[in-house]
């Protein structure tokens with residue numbers, strides 16, 4: 001569904017103007033994310049779950065959370081974020097260096113989205 005200007009403004013305020021996932025303040029450029037993905041078929045413009053294209057299924061999202069979440073469920077999105085430390089330790093020399101020099105500290109905590117923490 002295409003949101004009207006007032007629906008979009010109300011959605012932006014759903015979590016006090018913050019991204020529902022990371023909690024960053026939303027600027028002028030933010031995305032209306034389908035909480036349960038509709039899964040767009042880019043090749044023909046259709047989607048796998050048109051029944052999910054409802055106002056209740058939208059969350060305000062910063063562009064980076066929306067792009068990383070893509071067509072994932074909340075559980076899959078949570079697992080992907082939780083796995084970032086593993087891939088950073090495997091793939092990023094700068095991350096490993098910063099860790100060795102005590103510039104950052106890893107925490108064994110469950111990923112909780114802003115909308116789960118702010119209420």
Ligand SMILES: [Zn+2]
Nearest residue numbers: 019022062065
């Ligand atoms: Zn975000």
